[in-house]
Amino acid sequence: MAERKASRTAVLVCQGRAVADGRLAVGRFADPIALELLTDSERELVSTVRSGEIPSALGPRMEFELLAGTSEILAARTVTIDDAVRDRGNPQVVILGAGLDARAWRMQELAGAAVFEVDQPASQGEKRERLGERAVLAGAIHFVAVDFAVDSLGDALAAAGHDATVPTTWIWEGVVPYLTPAQVAATTAVVGARSAAGSRLILTYSTTSRLNALGRRAIQQILTLTGRDNPMANEPFRSSWSPERLRKMLRESAFDVTMDAGLIDVARDLDIPPSRFLGSGRIAVADVS
Ligand SMILES: C[S@@+](CC[C@H](N)C(=O)[O-])C[C@H]1O[C@@H](n2cnc3c(N)ncnc32)[C@H](O)[C@@H]1O
Structure with missing residues (x-):
């Protein structure tokens, strides 16, 4: 199998948080570290979108729209996830497919928690370079290199010191669509x-959502045809779930869904202006009693 490259969608969503910081859901959402984790060239597009000046040429305009839409999704889902993490206050937090997630470096509430960041090796290696010597706010940080499609998540977490007898909050943000249904079910079982x-x-x-799938394909084709960078090029969508099917799959692993909402509704509640990109995304919280 060819060695996997570091995730580009992880950079896109980090850019989304950098765009949203101080502009969307102000008072509820903040991620000042997102910008710091980006390279100079990645920050350029962030500045353009924050300026609100829509480029006239097709390629740059598509890049602008994609990132503007991503920033709305990211603000909505980040607020909901942060609230759900705080509300539980568990002593262990495992971030599955962590990408450039900065929670361990920005959430004071994690000071008493051990955070385990799980990601495929190339993405995690690149993140660690971007972080440099930045001081962590979490009680402890453990980097666990795992490809869900290949490696044993359970063994890797146990080796990193995760304690299965102590409650854990698991965050699986923006990753499930990139895994096959079988990989999602197997990871959920672990x-x-x-x-x-x-x-x-x-x-x-x-x-x-056929409409969303068509939209995603159109965006990627326009980016490619206009010679722009396509962040989704090597990370195809591999699974979608109905709320009922997801609930059933989680129930098999003793998780009861306590919240399941469309991101478009979450965004509306946060006064984030609606965007066509919010379409078919949902967020769920499930607990073990
Ligand atoms: C869109 S990014 C989301 C990153 C982060 N959760 C966030 O919201 O900022 C998708 C992440 O999933 C990770 N990922 C995708 N497939 C994976 C796999 N098979 N094993 C481990 N990580 C995977 C990528 O490396 C990347 O970090």
């Missing part, structure tokens, strides 16, 4: 087996 009573799983997922 998560369930390592979740003591009081554990919580917070995840985002996509429902099946």
